[in-house]
Amino acid sequence: MKSNIGHQQFTKISIFTFIVYFIAAICGHFNFLAAWFFNRHYFPLKSYLITFNDSKITNIENISKSIYNLAGYKALINTNIPYKLIDDLFFVFISSSLIILFFLGYKIVQSNTISHGAIIKWAVLFSVLMTVSIPSHSSDLFGYIARGAQQSIYHQNPYLETVDNIKDYRFNRMLCNFSWPHQPTTYGPVFIFITKAIVYLSNNNFLISFINFKLLNLTLYFLLILFVSKLNQTKDLFLIAWNPLILIQGLWNCHNDLVSGVFIFLGIYMLLKSKNNNKYFWSIFSLVFAFGIKYVSALIISVIMFYFLQKRTDAKVFVNLLLGFCSGLLLVLIFSMDYLISFRDLSISSSNELISNLDLVHQSLIAAVFTVIKYICNLSNLQFNPDKLQFILKSSFYITFLVFYFWILFKKKTNLIFEITLVLFIFIAFTLAKFHSWYLLNLIVLIPFLQPCFLKNILIALSLSHVYALTFLDQAKILNFVSMTMLPVLFMFFKEKRKEGSL
CATH class of the missing domain: 1.20.58 (Methane Monooxygenase Hydroxylase; Chain G, domain 1)
Structure with a gap:
């Protein structure tokens, strides 16, 4: 009887989760079609829920008017509609709903015999919805297309040449969405070659390239689920297959961290x-x-x-x-x-x-410390050199990490997987100057290999807290790091200490 109740509850949670993902997916397509039909502009990276007509874009002559200009790079929007607030409220609802539903689903999986098939069936539905969704809050997928076109069409070396060297790149369908046209690439050569291959095999077509990059990540997600299921741990299968950070950042926004993360796994x-x-x-x-x-x-x-x-x-x-x-x-x-x-x-x-x-420097511990020092200096009317301060902070953090890393290398290892995970956790969450939430995809794929422990609980907590990267928190350096990284870690730390004290 208890098992049947658990299955019924799990089905309800699954249906509600599907509805949330469906709402997130359908809003993007509805606005895209509305923009196309009414001859408006849709920039989901600037506003996922609002479309704009020409009169609301003050520099309309300087940007591409293509319906595929989804990033709205360099578009200056002048409107009385509080589109950023509307987006933030929407994504707070989406993020909070997914976190609560994931937590409730995990509780059911922990206490009931939920089959692998049920978990995977719903995960496939969620993943397909996220795969067909138009990206929000990240232009990386468009960057991959631009890097591929840079090589396939213009025969440039992305490590040496930049997209802004291409004439009229802002009006080029393959390049206009790229938010870093002045920067050479820093991705590994394997991935840069993959971008060229996908764009070339897509006949240098934006829409086909978009679909093929999405299908690449979806295929690797399915591969990840297949191998996690072979470990025969139902709870770990749920933690990965239903993980909102993987579904959002790996499939919705289509980050290549899912690609590298799967090969690490x-x-x-x-x-x-x-x-x-x-x-x-x-x-x-x-x-x-x-x-x-x-x-x-x-x-x-x-x-x-x-x-x-x-x-x-x-x-x-x-x-x-x-x-x-x-x-x-x-x-x-x-x-x-x-x-x-x-x-x-x-x-x-x-x-x-x-x-x-x-x-x-992005939303990292280094950025948070730098911002605090900057505010203190400004309030105290103290002069400081921002470049020197950044150099000192980065040097201090990197040297400290190197000392820790060499200690891990040379110490006698009693738990190899734990120490590998610990190294990646310290490096990604606390050392990197350039840190984004999707970098955690390289780390949370290791959850199934960890025995129940403090570190595993931290990774689960971070995979949930960083879902809020969809919201305004991603734009606030101090609040970003404190709320999405530091507080979850401290919460799990004190929870573990309290548990030890009660034994």
Whole structure:
């Protein structure tokens, strides 16, 4: 009887969750069609719920009038409609609803026998809705299309040349949505090659490229769910398959962190399932491939190598690890060939642009500390050099992390997966100067490998709190870090301490 009640409750939660995702998805398509039918403009990255006519855009002659200009880059909107407030209220509702429903669903999964099939069935429905949704709050998908077009159509090297060098790029359907036209790319060469391949195979068509990038992430999401289900842990399957941060940032906004995150997951999965030496090969190979997409997996590779060196493991195991590393690196170099050839033309100015793009400060602990110091200095009428202050803060944070990282490398490891996860957590959440919520996709995919512990609970909490990146919180540096990162960590810390005290 209790099981039947649990299944009924889970079905209700699933239906309500579907409705929330459906509302989020349908609003974008409704406004897109309304803009097309009534000859208006729809910029979901500026306002997901409101469309604008020409008279509300003061620089209409300087931007693309294409219906596919969805980012509204450089568009200056002048209207009495409080469109930002309307959007914030809408996304607070969407975010809060998804978090509450996820929490209720997790409680049911913990206390009842919910089948894998039921969890996966609803996850497929949610994921399809998010895949067909028009991105909001992030232009990264449009950036991938622009980087692909930059290579496929204009034969530029994205590491050396910028989109703004292309004549009339603001009026080009493939380029007009890109919000970083003055910056060279910092993504790994594997992913940059993928952008070129997808745009080329899409016949340099914006809509087909858009669909194919979305399908790439959806395919990898399904692959992730497949392998998580093989671990045969129902709670962990729910935590990943229903995770709103993965569905929103990985599928709705289509970030490539889901791509690198899935390969990180596969690398750790094969490491743990290594009953023969071949799995060690494919484990490191997968992690090196992830490095070719986003570089964070380099931290994992070093920890694994040092772990097996300290264990003085069988020579065949270490040989397979080295072969996997070398093979993966060779593949990354093959993907890099088009870009390496042009690096002889690397100038000092383009080098500085590349470095500055790597070191942009966003909603991070460094940004929060910098902002607090700046406010204190301004209130106290103290003079300070912002560039020097940023340099000191970044140097201090990075040096501290390096000390911690080398300590992890050389200490005797009792729990390899825990220490890998801890390193990534400290690096992404507290060290990076350039931090966005979707970077956590590289980290929360490790939840299924962790035993119940303080760190696992923190990752679950962060995967929920950072859903609010859809709201105004993402624009407030101090409030952003405090509310979405620091408070959830402190809450879980004191909760753990209280639990220890009651034992």
